Amino acid sequence: MKKMKPKYMQIIDAAVVVIAENGYHQAQVSKIAKQAGVADGTIYLYFKNKEDILISLFEEKMGQFVENIEEKIAGKKSAAEKLLMMIETHFQLLSDDHHMAIVTQLELRQSNKELRLKINDVLKGYLQLIDKIIMEGKESGEFSSSLDVRLSRQMIFGTIDEIVTSWVMSEQKFNLRALAPKVHSLLVNGLVNCQ
Amino acid sequence: MKKMKPKYMQIIDAAVVVIAENGYHQAQVSKIAKQAGVADGTIYLYFKNKEDILISLFEEKMGQFVENIEEKIAGKKSAAEKLLMMIETHFQLLSDDHHMAIVTQLELRQSNKELRLKINDVLKGYLQLIDKIIMEGKESGEFSSSLDVRLSRQMIFGTIDEIVTSWVMSEQKFNLRALAPKVHSLLVNGLVNCQ
Amino acid sequence: MKKMKPKYMQIIDAAVVVIAENGYHQAQVSKIAKQAGVADGTIYLYFKNKEDILISLFEEKMGQFVENIEEKIAGKKSAAEKLLMMIETHFQLLSDDHHMAIVTQLELRQSNKELRLKINDVLKGYLQLIDKIIMEGKESGEFSSSLDVRLSRQMIFGTIDEIVTSWVMSEQKFNLRALAPKVHSLLVNGLVNCQ
Amino acid sequence: MKKMKPKYMQIIDAAVVVIAENGYHQAQVSKIAKQAGVADGTIYLYFKNKEDILISLFEEKMGQFVENIEEKIAGKKSAAEKLLMMIETHFQLLSDDHHMAIVTQLELRQSNKELRLKINDVLKGYLQLIDKIIMEGKESGEFSSSLDVRLSRQMIFGTIDEIVTSWVMSEQKFNLRALAPKVHSLLVNGLVNCQ
DNA sequence: GATGAATGAGACTTCATTCAT
DNA sequence: CATGAATGAAGTCTCATTCAT
Numbered sequence: 001m002k003k004m005k006p007k008y009m010q011i012i013d014a015a016v017v018v019i020a021e022n023g024y025h026q027a028q029v030s031k032i033a034k035q036a037g038v039a040d041g042t043i044y045l046y047f048k049n050k051e052d053i054l055i056s057l058f059e060e061k062m063g064q065f066v067e068n069i070e071e072k073i074a075g076k077k078s079a080a081e082k083l084l085m086m087i088e089t090h091f092q093l094l095s096d097d098h099h100m101a102i103v104t105q106l107e108l109r110q111s112n113k114e115l116r117l118k119i120n121d122v123l124k125g126y127l128q129l130i131d132k133i134i135m136e137g138k139e140s141g142e143f144s145s146s147l148d149v150r151l152s153r154q155m156i157f158g159t160i161d162e163i164v165t166s167w168v169m170s171e172q173k174f175n176l177r178a179l180a181p182k183v184h185s186l187l188v189n190g191l192v193n194c195q
Numbered sequence: 196m197k198k199m200k201p202k203y204m205q206i207i208d209a210a211v212v213v214i215a216e217n218g219y220h221q222a223q224v225s226k227i228a229k230q231a232g233v234a235d236g237t238i239y240l241y242f243k244n245k246e247d248i249l250i251s252l253f254e255e256k257m258g259q260f261v262e263n264i265e266e267k268i269a270g271k272k273s274a275a276e277k278l279l280m281m282i283e284t285h286f287q288l289l290s291d292d293h294h295m296a297i298v299t300q301l302e303l304r305q306s307n308k309e310l311r312l313k314i315n316d317v318l319k320g321y322l323q324l325i326d327k328i329i330m331e332g333k334e335s336g337e338f339s340s341s342l343d344v345r346l347s348r349q350m351i352f353g354t355i356d357e358i359v360t361s362w363v364m365s366e367q368k369f370n371l372r373a374l375a376p377k378v379h380s381l382l383v384n385g386l387v388n389c390q
Numbered sequence: 391m392k393k394m395k396p397k398y399m400q401i402i403d404a405a406v407v408v409i410a411e412n413g414y415h416q417a418q419v420s421k422i423a424k425q426a427g428v429a430d431g432t433i434y435l436y437f438k439n440k441e442d443i444l445i446s447l448f449e450e451k452m453g454q455f456v457e458n459i460e461e462k463i464a465g466k467k468s469a470a471e472k473l474l475m476m477i478e479t480h481f482q483l484l485s486d487d488h489h490m491a492i493v494t495q496l497e498l499r500q501s502n503k504e505l506r507l508k509i510n511d512v513l514k515g516y517l518q519l520i521d522k523i524i525m526e527g528k529e530s531g532e533f534s535s536s537l538d539v540r541l542s543r544q545m546i547f548g549t550i551d552e553i554v555t556s557w558v559m560s561e562q563k564f565n566l567r568a569l570a571p572k573v574h575s576l577l578v579n580g581l582v583n584c585q
Numbered sequence: 586m587k588k589m590k591p592k593y594m595q596i597i598d599a600a601v602v603v604i605a606e607n608g609y610h611q612a613q614v615s616k617i618a619k620q621a622g623v624a625d626g627t628i629y630l631y632f633k634n635k636e637d638i639l640i641s642l643f644e645e646k647m648g649q650f651v652e653n654i655e656e657k658i659a660g661k662k663s664a665a666e667k668l669l670m671m672i673e674t675h676f677q678l679l680s681d682d683h684h685m686a687i688v689t690q691l692e693l694r695q696s697n698k699e700l701r702l703k704i705n706d707v708l709k710g711y712l713q714l715i716d717k718i719i720m721e722g723k724e725s726g727e728f729s730s731s732l733d734v735r736l737s738r739q740m741i742f743g744t745i746d747e748i749v750t751s752w753v754m755s756e757q758k759f760n761l762r763a764l765a766p767k768v769h770s771l772l773v774n775g776l777v778n779c780q
Numbered sequence: 781g782a783t784g785a786a787t788g789a790g791a792c793t794t795c796a797t798t799c800a801t
Numbered sequence: 802c803a804t805g806a807a808t809g810a811a812g813t814c815t816c817a818t819t820c821a822t
Contacts (some may be wrong), residue, residue, distance in 0.1 A: 007785095016274055028812060039787045044814065078290030083386075110305050120364070137386065138365060144388035148377055151358065155381050158357025159350040166349060169315070182343055186350050191278075191332065195341035224796060225805095234804040236798080244797065397806095415697055419792060429808045435792065441666060473776075500695050502610055510754075527776065534778035538767055545744040545771050553736065553741025559705070572733055576740050579774030581668075581722065582731035614817060615784095624783040626819080635817065 008046050011036045012057045020099035021161065023128050024107040031055075051115055058122050061100060065093060074160045078136030086133065086188075087160060088180040094164055100122060105161075105168040130156050144189075156187055203241050206231045206254045215294035219302040224248075246310055249303065253317050256295060260288060261320045275383060276330030281328065282355060283375040290371050300356075300363040320363055325351050338383075351382055398436050401426045402447045414497040421441075431537035441505055444498065448512050451490060455483060456515045468526030470578060476523065477550060477577075478570040485555055485566050495551075495558040520546050533578075548575055593631050596621045597632060597642045605684035609692040614638075636700055640691065643707050646685060651710045664722030665773060670743060671718065672772075673765040679749055680761050690746075692754040715741050728773075741772055 013037035019027040029050055033040045046052045072083040072089045094101040108119065130153045137143030143152075163183060167176045185193070209231035214222040224245055228235045242248045267284045268277040289296040303314065325348045331337030338347075358378060361372045380388070404426035409417040419484045423430045437443045443450040462479045463472040498509065518527055520543045526535030533542075553573060575583070598623035602741045604612040613637055618625045632638045657674045658667040679686040693704065715738045722728030728737075748768060770778070 006798080023308060029814080030812080040813090041313055041787055042790090045785070050813070077342070104310055106253040106311075110307060112305065113218060113301060118300075124196060134386070143386040144384070146388070147381075151374065151377055152386060154353040154357045154361060155350070155378075158355075160353075160355035162353025162356065163346065165296045169312070179346065180803075182346055183350075186342075186346055186385070188385050188387050190381070190383050190388070191329070191342060191347060192383050193341070193385070195387045223794085228805095235796090235806095236804055237802085239797070240802070396659075418790090430792090430810090431794075432806085433809055435806070436633060440792070485652075493622060496698055496701075500697060502695065503691060504607060524776070533776045534774070536778070537776060541748065541764065541767055541771055544742070544747045545768075547743075548743035548747025549740040550743075551747065552739045556739060560704070569736065572736055573740075576732075576736055576775070578775050578777050579729070580771070580773045580778070581719070581728040581732060581737060582773050583731070584779045585777070613815085618784095625785095625817090626783055627781085629818070630781070 005046070007036070007038060007042065008056075009060070011038065011043060011046055011053065012060055015053050016061070016099050019107045020102040024110040027107075029092045033075050052118065054115060055122070056112055057103075057116050058108065058119050061104075062122050062126065066129060068093060069126075069129065073133075079133050079140060081185075082133045082136070082157070083187070084180065084184045086130070087184050088177065090160055091164070091176045091180050095172075096167075098172060101164065101168050101172070104105065105165045127153060127157060159187060200241070202209065202231070202233060202237065203386075206233065206238060206241055206248065208294055209254075210248050210252050211298055212254055214302045215297040219305040222302075225249050231275075236327050240346070246313075249306065249310060250300075250317070252254070253303065253314050257317050257321065261324060263288060264324065265320075272336060274328050274337045275379075277328045277331070278351070279375065281324070283372060285355055286359070286371045286375050289333050289363075290367075293367060296359065296363050296367070300360045322352060324379040354382060359389075395436070397426070397428060397432065398446075399450070401428065401433060401436055402442065402450055403445050405443050406451070406493055407487050410492040414500040417497075441501075444501065444505060445508050445512070446508050447493075448498065450496075452512050452516065456519060458483060459516075459519065463485045463523075469523050469530060469532045470574075472523045472526070473546070473577070474570065474574040476519070477574050478567065480550055481554070481566045481570050485562075488562060491554065491562070493557050495555045517543060517547060549573065549577060590631070592621070592623060592627065593641075594645070596623065596628060596631055596638065597633045597645055600638050600642050601646075601684050601688055603669065604692045605687040609695040610694075612620055636703075639696065639700060640703050640707070643693065643704050644690075646689075647707050647711065650713060653678060655714065656719070664718050664725060665769075667718045667721070668741070669765065669769045670716070672769050673762065676749070676761045676765050679753075680757075683757060686753050686757070690750045702752070712738055712742060735776075744768065744772060 011032065015027065015032050018035050019030045023029065029043055030040050032053065036043075043053070047056060069086055069089045073085045076082045076085050084152050094104075109116070111119070118157055134143065134147060134149050134152050134156075138145055138147055138149075160183070163179065164176065167174065206227065210222065210227045213227050213230050217226065224238055225235050228238050228247065231238075238248070242251060249350055264281055264284045268280045271277045271280050289299075304311070306314070329338065329342060329344050329347050329351075333340055333342055333344075355378070358374065359371065362369065401422065405417065405422045408421045408425050412421065419433055420430050422443065423433050426433075433443070437446060450473065459476055459479045463475045466472045466475050470502075499506070501509070521539055524533065524537060524539050524542050524546075528535050528537055528539075550573070553569065559562065597615065600612065600617045603616050603620050605714055614628055615625050617638065618628050621628075628638070632641060647709065654671055654674045658670045659668045661670050680691075694701070696704070719728065719732060719734050719737045719741075723730055723732055723734075745768070749761065750766065752759065
């Protein structure tokens with residue numbers, strides 16, 4: 001299995017660095033190869049083409065991302081606690097990897113529609129995780145039983161994504177992780193916060 | 196003033212059509228010129244360069260967009276009503292102009308970081324409108340007085356944007372406008388909805 | 391009509407020179423552009439792609455070639471005389487244009503099967519000319535009435551082609567044109583020459 | 586001696602198959618190695634480089650080809666009978682090995698000038714065979730004593746080659762071998778056929 | 781002898797922009 | 802004002818060959 005070979009991840013990690021530091025459109029294959037310490041041609045022993053690097057990058061990193069979050073929320077009982085942990089972990093993981101944050105929030109969005117559709121497929125794992133939390137919350141009575149799961153998920157994901165993007169564009173000048181409780185409260189209680 | 200001349204808007208409208216129908220990366224200047232019924236070189240009498248077309252496009256259209264929404268919410272008294280009207284109008288305006296919806300939600304996001312920063316500047320007018328509603332709601336007591344305006348605005352904008360993007364990607368198969376009340380309720384009451 | 395523009399023929403003529411002097415696989419578009427005195431991109435205003443240059447080259451030159459021969463044999467009465475004139479003109483034209491001789495006999499044959507099929511289409515005009523002479527000869531009684539036209543044409547064309555190729559490969563050290571009568575006699579009388 | 590080792594012919598035979606089925610430009614060394622059931626590197630234990638495979642292929646196969654024909658015509662007394670047998674055997678051998686027919690008539694001609702010059706060297710054995718028949722015919726009085734041997738040989742070879750190529754390009758839809766007598770008659774008697 | 785992972789040079793084509801008319 | 806022919810820079814991928822095992 002090719003993913004076992006060390007050069008596979010070596011090239012993906014190089015791609016993250018190069019894209020983060022040079023931008024999506026300045027991330028030439030030759031630059032990635034150089035950063036990875038391999039010859040240009042070697043890239044093509046592990047990836048079909050340039051697009052395949054980007055999709056694989058997203059698959060690997062998003063896979064780890066979702067796994068990480070799943071582990072973290074596994075210990076939490078309530079849906080609200082799971083949601084908080086999810087937001088915290090999401091913020092934490094991106095805070096810990098500035099390169100990856102730039103790549104996912106800014107650079108990879110410049111890819112063409114086709115690639116973005118494939119990226120969306122990978123994203124589905126994360127969205128389903130959110131859906132599961134929402135449904136648990138509805139069943140346990142923590143969340144309103146009349147919630148539209150799809151819209152709720154879009155609110156949660158859209159909010160988190162907007163905040164992270166804004167953080168990245170501000171050049172990560174503030175502590176993202178620290179925002180998690182307030183964001184959680186906003187999502188759970190809404191603008192009114194009748195408590 | 197250039198903007199008064201008929202060819203200025205003619206070219207911008209052509210750009211919307213060409214980008215919507217061909218995609219961002221297939222929207223060559225020559226195609227826009229052809230669609231606008233002018234020569235390639237004529238474009239450069241009205242715009243500094245290609246990027247300038249896109250920024251101007253966004254300025255013009257986003258200006259109209261914000262004006263439209265401002266007019267609509269002017270008659271509303273409460274912040275909650277204004278928010279609902281804003282969401283409804285946002286959804287309505289994009290439903291009425293599929294080309295523009297595709298351009299703003301999908302295609303223009305493929306532009307490079309530099310252009311996106313300029314687009315964000317244009318977007319500020321809209322974001323300030325949201326901020327104003329939130330602050331009004333806080334002052335009137337409709338919304339929690341402890342709201343973080345910035346985060347709240349990011350929640351509102353992030354949610355709306357995510358929903359619209361999802362609607363565009365689904366090829367606009369469902370009635371976007373009809374979602375407005377549920378989206379409004381979600382934002383105002385949160386997942387808990389303690390009412 | 392693009393063929394009217396001077397640069398069209400200018401590029402084709404440049405291609406003949408570059409291919410003849412550098413060989414088919416060393417005839418890069420940039421070399422052809424330089425030889426033609428235009429920018430690389432200009433080539434693509436007149437030709438779809440590199441292959442299109444080569445097909446057009448063959449069309450234009452072979453068109454002239456067949457026209458030339460047709461004019462020359464028009465004045466001849468008998469089929470035998472026409473055949474002789476055809477061979478003489480064929481030899482003469484290639485003797486007069488060494489570059490073209492190299493291109494058609496050696497270089498263009500290195501092209502891939504697809505391109506060669508298109509070239510064969512262009513060649514058909516010439517083959518039909520030969521067929522016409524053979525049929526005239528059969529009708530007039532000059533040639534055997536039992537001739538298979540297709541095989542006869544293949545003998546005539548195969549023979550001429552083999553001789554010209556051999557002349558080109560020998561670096562055109564001998565007088566090709568002078569061979570015409572002997573070749574004509576061979577084709578007409580065969581190895582036996584019972585006269 | 587390398588040629589004695591089984592892998593030598595194994596690789597050559599693999600090359601014929603790969604070139605015939607994929608075309609000259611799609612016949613990568615790795616494909617030939619795979620078809621031969623050896624590693625890429627193994628090729629270079631038996632051949633200096635890729636070109637060496639092709640020349641060796643031609644040498645081996647053309648050697649057999651000429652040997653075959655020589656045996657067949659050995660029993661024939663007259664030059665005319667020898668010529669007929671030569672044509673028949675030539676047609677027969679290629680009819681019997683479609684792969685080889687494609688390789689020699691179409692694919693190997695796409696090789697560069699240098700390789701084609703080397704192939705021509707190999708071909709000389711065959712051309713000398715034809716020369717010998719012509720000279721015998723001249724001496725015995727069967728053929729015209731004024732024949733130019735070189736031109737005659739070019740007619741014979743050019744004709745046969747053109748007919749075989751045409752047969753291969755027509756995807757071998759008709760019986761090539763059956764044409765031999767007519768081709769022979771054409772060559773011997775010419776277009777006039779005064780008998 | 782046999783393997784196969786790694787190498788790295790090289791070229792076609794697109795398209796934003798200019799400027800002579 | 803308007804035109805549109807001309808420009809030229811820049812990047813992905815292939816594949817023959819090598820060499821450490």
